[in-house]
Amino acid sequence: MQIVILDTPEAVANYGADQFVARLQKKPQAVLGLATGSTPIALYRELIRRYQAGDVSFAQARSFNLDEYLGLDGDHPQSYRHFMNAELFSQIDIDLAHTQVPDGAADDPLAACEAYETAIKNAGLIDLQLLGIGRNGHIGFNEPSSSLASRTRVKTLTPDTVEANKRFFKPDEFQPNLAITMGIGTIMEARHILLLATGESKAEAIREAVEGPVAARCPASILQMHPRATLVLDRAAARGLKDVDFYEYIERENQRLLGG
Numbered sequence: 001m002q003i004v005i006l007d008t009p010e011a012v013a014n015y016g017a018d019q020f021v022a023r024l025q026k027k028p029q030a031v032l033g034l035a036t037g038s039t040p041i042a043l044y045r046e047l048i049r050r051y052q053a054g055d056v057s058f059a060q061a062r063s064f065n066l067d068e069y070l071g072l073d074g075d076h077p078q079s080y081r082h083f084m085n086a087e088l089f090s091q092i093d094i095d096l097a098h099t100q101v102p103d104g105a106a107d108d109p110l111a112a113c114e115a116y117e118t119a120i121k122n123a124g125l126i127d128l129q130l131l132g133i134g135r136n137g138h139i140g141f142n143e144p145s146s147s148l149a150s151r152t153r154v155k156t157l158t159p160d161t162v163e164a165n166k167r168f169f170k171p172d173e174f175q176p177n178l179a180i181t182m183g184i185g186t187i188m189e190a191r192h193i194l195l196l197a198t199g200e201s202k203a204e205a206i207r208e209a210v211e212g213p214v215a216a217r218c219p220a221s222i223l224q225m226h227p228r229a230t231l232v233l234d235r236a237a238a239r240g241l242k243d244v245d246f247y248e249y250i251e252r253e254n255q256r257l258l259g260g
Contacts, residue, residue, distance in 0.1 A: 001210060001223060002230040002254070003247040005238045009198040013042035015232050016130070016196050020047055021056045023128045023192075028060040031120075033129030033187075034088075035066050035140075036080045039196050040130060044088040051092045058094035062123055064116075065101040066131070066140040067181035070154060071174070073105035078168055078175075080104075102152070102180035113152045113180060120152075120186065129190035133197050136160050137205040137218035141181035148214075148222050150183030184222055193229040195220070197237040206233060207240035 006012050020043075023030050034040070050056050065080055074081035081101040089099055100119060106112035120126065131139050136158060142150065143158045157165075157177050169175045187193065197206055209220035210231065223229040238244055 004232045016043040017046040030127040032063040033126040035130045039132040048091045058092045062098040068102040068104040069176040070178040071176045116152045126190040129193045131195040137220045141179040142219045149185045195231045198234045200236040202237045203240040
């Protein structure tokens with residue numbers, strides 16, 4: 001794991017944008033793994049700004065999103081397809097036909113999961129996978145107790161996750177408690193994983209992911225086993241870590257070796 005600790009959420013978003021821009025400049029046809037939720041929004045806004053400034057193009061890129069609520073079609077305002085169209089895709093030059101989000105309205109969700117796995121493999125796997133982290137350590141919708149070798153599938157959301165996402169739904173609006181999600185095994189096949197976390201509410205999950213044992217109780221802990229996983233944290237999210245000074249020393253040395 002590469003642990004990058006920055007002063008502010010804005011710095012976290014800028015660092016994440018740097019990673020996406022660098023990947024696309026090196027490989028314009030890169031396959032991007034994308035995420036939803038509150039943490040990626042600042043990153044997406046920075047990517048939009050850089051696209052508008054002419055610093056990056058998504059014209060040849062392809063994307064796969066981590067997950068989607070089961071029971072919501074892509075036109076539903078709370079679906080992740082709608083979120084991605086509004087927050088990113090409609091404001092950059094990516095071909096909408098090259099953006100994939102699991103089909104939450106599929107007649108056969110299990111077949112849709114298999115088809116999603118096949119589509120990722122046919123695309124050549126994911127070059128750069130963006131992740132957030134839930135307060136219980138989930139990545140995608142892989143909740144605690146998820147198999148660390150799991151593939152894209154239907155998952156039941158924990159009450160904690162349902163409660164955390166309740167703010168996005170109106171009081172009388174249907175809120176799904178099932179989702180289609182990339183599995184942990186699927187995520188681990190990405191060539192580079194970039195996890196962003198901000199805020200003190202994520203501090204315990206980050207501590208378990210970085211310094212705890214690799215265990216299904218904290219799905220994000222599997223990233224300890226990935227050959228290139230970068231965790232970018234603001235100081236509030238890093239507050240629970242015991243070895244902050246050491247992580248910062250390592251990152252300074254890494255930058256020195258890279259000439260940064």
